[in-house]
Amino acid sequence: MAKIIKVGSQNPTFTSQNKKASFIHTQRNSNEVTNPFKFTNFEGNTLQFADVFEGFKPSFKASKLRMVAASVTGSMNKMKSSFEPIVNFVNRVTGYASLAWNYAKNTSFTTAMNDAANSIKDTSVSTYRAMADAAVSFKGSSAYRAVADTLNKEIEININLPQIKGLSAIREGITGMGTEMKSQWANLIAKIPARTRYTAETPVAELEKAWMDINALEGGIA
Amino acid sequence: MNKNVLEIIEALTAHQDTDSIRVLEEIGTNSPDNEVREYTSRALVRKNVHDSLKVVIINQGKGINDLSPAVAMSTINEILALKDKTEVVKILDDTINLHSDESVKENARSVKSLLALS
Numbered sequence: 001m002a003k004i005i006k007v008g009s010q011n012p013t014f015t016s017q018n019k020k021a022s023f024i025h026t027q028r029n030s031n032e033v034t035n036p037f038k039f040t041n042f043e044g045n046t047l048q049f050a051d052v053f054e055g056f057k058p059s060f061k062a063s064k065l066r067m068v069a070a071s072v073t074g075s076m077n078k079m080k081s082s083f084e085p086i087v088n089f090v091n092r093v094t095g096y097a098s099l100a101w102n103y104a105k106n107t108s109f110t111t112a113m114n115d116a117a118n119s120i121k122d123t124s125v126s127t128y129r130a131m132a133d134a135a136v137s138f139k140g141s142s143a144y145r146a147v148a149d150t151l152n153k154e155i156e157i158n159i160n161l162p163q164i165k166g167l168s169a170i171r172e173g174i175t176g177m178g179t180e181m182k183s184q185w186a187n188l189i190a191k192i193p194a195r196t197r198y199t200a201e202t203p204v205a206e207l208e209k210a211w212m213d214i215n216a217l218e219g220g221i222a
Numbered sequence: 223m224n225k226n227v228l229e230i231i232e233a234l235t236a237h238q239d240t241d242s243i244r245v246l247e248e249i250g251t252n253s254p255d256n257e258v259r260e261y262t263s264r265a266l267v268r269k270n271v272h273d274s275l276k277v278v279i280i281n282q283g284k285g286i287n288d289l290s291p292a293v294a295m296s297t298i299n300e301i302l303a304l305k306d307k308t309e310v311v312k313i314l315d316d317t318i319n320l321h322s323d324e325s326v327k328e329n330a331r332s333v334k335s336l337l338a339l340s
């Protein structure tokens with residue numbers, strides 16, 4: 001039984017939503033939502049109808065501190081569950097990185113190149129042929145032809161042989177292609193005439209034409 | 223601004239051929255680019271001959287009468303920087319006395335006042 005200090009002088013206010021306190025039929029179920037004595041101050045030593053509340057279980061006065069603690073605990077549990085996939089992901093990546101590192105440490109260069117070559121081997125023959133045709137289409141370049149020949153050889157060579165030599169040839173061909181392109185580019189640049197200088201000795205007609213050409217090139221805005 | 227255009231304008235400024243004034247007026251002062259018009263106006267003032275100074279003083283929308291304040295002020299500064307101002311004063315007087323456009327006359331009066339103060 002709740003300890004009652006005194007009965008306050010206030011009259012309880014009954015709203016239409018609240019059930020009126022039944023003095024005959026006592027509400028002994030403490031789980032009921034309605035509380036007809038919600039606005040009554042039980043500070044007194046006696047209660048006018050104290051006997052009808054025999055067995056009335058005190059309502060749980062929720063401590064604010066406890067409520068806050070409970071919500072924090074609940075949210076922490078939720079956060080923990082959302083962290084789970086992240087942790088799994090990190091572990092998975094770490095595992096793969098570790099595997100890759102172990103492979104690199106423990107695998108000889110020859111073996112690694114063979115593995116790479118085998119992966120190239122899986123490329124379809126038609127792809128190699130297309131690459132060779134594309135290389136040949138660059139006319140007049142010996143380096144391009146070397147690449148094409150190498151690729152064609154790659155197709156014809158028994159792919160069970162070590163692939164390292166084939167890859168080296170391709171690498172040399174590509175390097176040669178780069179050198180060829182570089183020299184051709186330099187030749188092209190050399191053919192471009194030097195920028196015209198305009199001076200007071202240049203004829204007015206030439207200056208006028210040059211200015212109009214610039215305006216035409218730039219859309220009228222010089 | 224295009225470096226080639228700048229070079230052409232400078233070449234026309236120093237050119238002895240009087241046809242250069244025509245090119246500067248026809249192409250330079252009619253350019254939609256403020257910077258080109260500014261350089262052209264200054265070039266015409268630096269030539270310091272009657273025909274070139276006339277272009278920047280009496281024409282509505284060119285030189286000291288340009289709609290761009292930057293171009294107008296730049297032209298006026300170039301006029302003020304001239305060593306020999308004889309020809310420009312003559313043209314300003316003629317403009318103030320004879321020009322039909324009141325705004326052009328007003329601008330000429332302003333420039334002449336500035337010349338007197340400088």
